[in-house]
Amino acid sequence: MAKQQMKMIDMFETLRDEGYKVSYTTVRNYVNEQTAKKKEVFIRRHFELGAEVEFDWGEVKLEIDGTIKSYSLAVFTVPYSNYRFARLYESESQICVLDVHTKLIDHLGFVPETFTYDNMRTVVKSFIGNEKTITESMDQSSQYYKFKIRLCEVRKGNEKGHEERSVEFVRREVFSTLHSFTDITEANEYLVSAMQKINRRLHHEHNVEHVELLKRERNTAGKNLVQPFDPADLVECRVDKYSTVVIKQNHYSVPEGHVGKYIRAKVGAEEIRLFIDGELAAKHRRDWGVHQWKMDIYHYLKTFEIKKGALNQSQCLKQAPSHIKNIYQTYYIGKEKDFIALLHYMKEKDNLQAILEAIDQLKQIRSDYISTERIQFICEQSNSHPSSIDEEDEITRQAELNLEAYQNMFYVAPQRSSVV
Numbered sequence: 001m002a003k004q005q006m007k008m009i010d011m012f013e014t015l016r017d018e019g020y021k022v023s024y025t026t027v028r029n030y031v032n033e034q035t036a037k038k039k040e041v042f043i044r045r046h047f048e049l050g051a052e053v054e055f056d057w058g059e060v061k062l063e064i065d066g067t068i069k070s071y072s073l074a075v076f077t078v079p080y081s082n083y084r085f086a087r088l089y090e091s092e093s094q095i096c097v098l099d100v101h102t103k104l105i106d107h108l109g110f111v112p113e114t115f116t117y118d119n120m121r122t123v124v125k126s127f128i129g130n131e132k133t134i135t136e137s138m139d140q141s142s143q144y145y146k147f148k149i150r151l152c153e154v155r156k157g158n159e160k161g162h163e164e165r166s167v168e169f170v171r172r173e174v175f176s177t178l179h180s181f182t183d184i185t186e187a188n189e190y191l192v193s194a195m196q197k198i199n200r201r202l203h204h205e206h207n208v209e210h211v212e213l214l215k216r217e218r219n220t221a222g223k224n225l226v227q228p229f230d231p232a233d234l235v236e237c238r239v240d241k242y243s244t245v246v247i248k249q250n251h252y253s254v255p256e257g258h259v260g261k262y263i264r265a266k267v268g269a270e271e272i273r274l275f276i277d278g279e280l281a282a283k284h285r286r287d288w289g290v291h292q293w294k295m296d297i298y299h300y301l302k303t304f305e306i307k308k309g310a311l312n313q314s315q316c317l318k319q320a321p322s323h324i325k326n327i328y329q330t331y332y333i334g335k336e337k338d339f340i341a342l343l344h345y346m347k348e349k350d351n352l353q354a355i356l357e358a359i360d361q362l363k364q365i366r367s368d369y370i371s372t373e374r375i376q377f378i379c380e381q382s383n384s385h386p387s388s389i390d391e392e393d394e395i396t397r398q399a400e401l402n403l404e405a406y407q408n409m410f411y412v413a414p415q416r417s418s419v420v
Contacts (some may be wrong), residue, residue, distance in 0.1 A: 047079040050221035052150075053104070054079065057092050057120065058167030062187055063180040071184065074100040077166040078112065081213030083199055087172050088188050089269060094137050097122045098231030099269035101141060106228055108214070108222035114148045124151065132224035137231075173198060198243070230339050232268040239263060240397050243299060249271060250330040252284045253295040253316065295319050298347045301340060308336040323352060331370045342372040354379045 006014070011163040012027045058073040072092045076085040105111055117123045125133040132151055134142075142149050174194040181187040199210040206213060237245040239258045244251040249264060252272055254263065265275045267286070274282040284294045290374050295316035302313050311317055312333070317325065324343075332339035346352055359379040362370045 050217035083214040232266040
């Protein structure tokens with residue numbers, strides 16, 4: 001009934017209507033006295049070097065690939081130096097919490113003695129009275145890195161001292177001027193560079209850069225690092241008829257030849273790694289949507305040799321790098337067999353840049369004179385010429401090789417000077 005409660009002026013008028021001789025000031029003073037609350041007294045904390053780090057999540061809205069969406073902003077603050085570390089995620093799940101902890105410790109170069117949290121679900125499993133149970137994953141992480149966990153009281157985020165304001169500060173300082181990116185990787189790269197600038201500012205008390213104060217903390221803490229903790233979940237999944245495995249309702253491609261086989265996947269916050277018979281077979285960037293397909297065109301080359309007509313409308317060609325799609329659409333439509341041979345060569349040599357340069361050279365001769373055989377010939381010629389100490393000889397030799405290569409491609413024999 002809050003909207004129907006009397007205000008002080010209503011109380012005053014009601015009392016006057018009932019015949020009481022009372023002033024408005026008397027009513028106001030009485031109401032203020034009854035509703036006055038005792039203000040809480042806060043105790044200022046003293047922070048030791050390398051002793052503590054505070055963590056919290058925040059929300060930030062970004063325009064990624066033309067779509068505005070909310071993302072999770074993980075922020076750590078080292079209280080002594082006021083050094084801040086932040087990363088963007090598409091979820092606040094347990095795997096993301098563990099992942100950002102691993103990244104923080106690797107970035108700091110030491111493990112703070114205590115990590116401070118509010119009562120988030122990924123840290124606190126349950127409440128029984130005043131007793132709190134830590135989640136199994138966070139407990140394992142703290143034992144692995146040998147740090148203590150300190151939890152704030154319920155609805156007492158101020159006990160952390162810095163972090164609540166740090167989330168708001170980072171969100172405003174970094175993304176108030178720029179919030180549009182092609183993907184979350186670009187957004188994270190921008191966030192990293194922005195945090196480097198912020199941490200180069202002077203501390204308001206010590207009058208020293210935050211990054212320099214962090215170095216003092218690192219020197220005080222010493223080197224107590226261990227091998228980075230791998231926060232990925234290990235799951236077993238079956239390869240379906242599309243040569244993909246389904247993880248959290250999303251499909252990820254597997255190299256062909258394993259349909260119906262059970263394989264293992266390490267599911268991380270940013271990457272999914274697929275293992276077949278203990279060997280790493282494929283890696284994909286994790287998709288946090290649902291019913292998405294992540295397909296690598298190199299996983300289907302042998303199948304395309306049999307089903308050439310399926311290449312043009314395939315999902316994996318649509319998801320291929322833009323350079324590969326442009327090569328196919330510009331020079332290889334109707335020449336799928338040659339294009340598949342080029343993909344085999346590209347996969348074997350891992351030389352996309354060299355192939356693009358070879359195409360540019362061929363275009364200068366004749367725009368319609370591009371084929372897999374000629375591209376391979378130029379690439380091999382560029383890689384096989386011997387090195388020379390004299391730079392002019394090197395240039396001359398390369399020019400001769402290129403001229404010979406072009407003559408061979410046009411099936412033109414080198415002209416010989418006639419003897420008179």
